[in-house]
Amino acid sequence: MNPKEQKQQLIDKIREIKHPEACLLFFRLLKDMLDITNLADSDPRLSIVVLKNAPGISVNINVYLALRLTKTRSEGLRLWFVFPKEYFQQESSPLTRAGGFETRLNGPQADYVWLPLPFADADLDRYDPEAKQQWENCLLEFVEKARRSPHIKKHNSAAYKAAVDESYRGEIIAAATSGWQQGRVEEGQPTYNALPEGTSPPVVRPDIPLNYLLYGPPGTGKTFRVQQMRALFSDAHFVAFHPSYSYEEFVEGIRPDLVGGQLHYQVKKGIFYEACLEALRKVGYSSFESYLDDTPTRRAERTAAAPAHLLIIDEINRANLPAVMGELITLLEPDKRLGAERELWLTLPYSRSRFGIPANLYVAGTLNTADRSIALLDTALRRRFQFEEVPPNPDLLAGLVLEGIDMPQMLRVMNKRIEALYDRDHALGHAYLLGVTSHETLCGMFRQRIIPLLREYFYDDWEKIRLVLGDNEAWGKSYDEQLVRRAPLRERDLFGEEILTHSDPYTYELNTALSQGHFHLLPKEAFIRIYQKPPS
Secondary structure: OOOHHHHHHHHHHHHHHHHHHHHHHHHHHHHHHHHHHHOOOOOOEEEEEEEEOOOOEEEEOOOOEEEEEEEEEEEEEEEEEEEEHHHOOOOOOOHHHHHHOEEEEEEEOOOOOEEEEHHHOOHHHHHHHHHHHHHHHHHHHHHHHHHOOOHHHOOOOHHHHHHHOHEEEHHHHHHHHOOOOOOOOOOOOOOOOOOOOOOOOOOOOOOOOOOOEEEEEOOHHHHHHHHHHHHOOOOEEEOOOOOOOOOHHHHEEEEEEEEEEEEEEEEEEEHHHHHHHHHHHHHHHHHHHHHOOHHHHHHHHHOOOOOOOEEEEHHHHHHHHHHHHHHHHHHHOOOHHHHHOOOOOOOOOOOOEEEOOEOEEEEEEEOOOOOOOOOOHHHHHHHOOOOEEEEOOOHHHHHOEEEEHHHHHHHHHHHHHHHHHHHHHHHOOOOOHHOOEEEEHHHHHHHHHHHHHHHHOOOOHHHHHHHHHHHHHHHOOOOOHHHHHEEEEOOOHHOOOOOOOOOOOEEEEEOOHHHHHHHHHHHHHHHHHHHOOOOO
């Protein structure tokens, strides 16, 4: 049978099964199997059998049945797995405790059993990871037995390609499902699309915007605030953007992968796609195809009753957002989400599969206003987020007085000076002082973090740095109390002559007690005099 005939045979079989969700789950499990066993399409130990007169699709390793998807009048839709016989002799086996499933002996020595699971219980990653591990162990044992499959001549390479190539799989599913009625499900068929009896009323969602962005200077607790939001959700996805982050990493892209000892270029999903899919699973669908094939009324009902999912994007403005988000910017709007009144979906460029953003997905991000290396947020994206400023909060340092040094007041005065000399986006966050417990740690914080940050803010303009620290001559600190000192540049000692300049040349250096780590020699007045003007 040539490749074109094999492809049509597979399409006909999927059309006969008439359950795209089950087929997608089958191909995902088959992909897992191929990744574990490293079996190539041409490996004689592997055969994927798709026959017109057979009730489904079978995967064999050597003489053993490894995975099967069947649909019959008597049993309905089933996914068949193989497990070690002794696994079912353990009382701790989740499947054994569940009961109600028929087991059949597999193999000449009856060391293994088949287990036909209804589709609703067949996603082992989700419902029974222990059973998934037992199934994978069997697959590895089958490969080690190294016998040629008796069904090798019936092997369907199109099914293999559908497992390892997501774009091709989408093409196969689309061809098989074209012309079907949306949301059509046979009676008695267990499926995610079927509404459960006694559907619960809409859940109470977290009281935050769907698209939420916290912005402010570094050290103000933006990431901490977003992390606290996780308590409002059962789980969450997290990603930190960087300048080289791309659409291919965020949504989907083509990447090389070694499967069965051969190099394949496959469509790989990014974290945004995975977060959307997880939110969709909480609605009760295992794929976007199954969701979009359901009726609009049923989709809206299930979405309203679904729990929320959270995606956290840290440092969101460090990436090129229009390039990373691509065409998905429009779908972020609340009324364009899947399950909303004017829901929209689109076709992804690589996999050619349908995609949308579920209404139960919350996107929370942080934005560092002091980062000069990045551009402002794209206007179209800015319009779709609700913003909340997170400024420095000296009140969180209330009561923190260390050896007479009033930490909250010191932070307030320095930030007022920074705002006057630069802007409020480059203030110092309260987090810089939260962990200070002694005079030594305060000195270390200024030497290693605060002064280097001020140098970056003011482009090494030491006079402005001295103004922020109260080290300028007009403020009145003594020489020993100055954190940044200024001394005349002795040009004749350096060059043998005076250099003509428009201003008096100076050199700047840290207080030697600070720069050399002799913190006990640095008087506490060096910090007190930052906010408290010395007496005249």
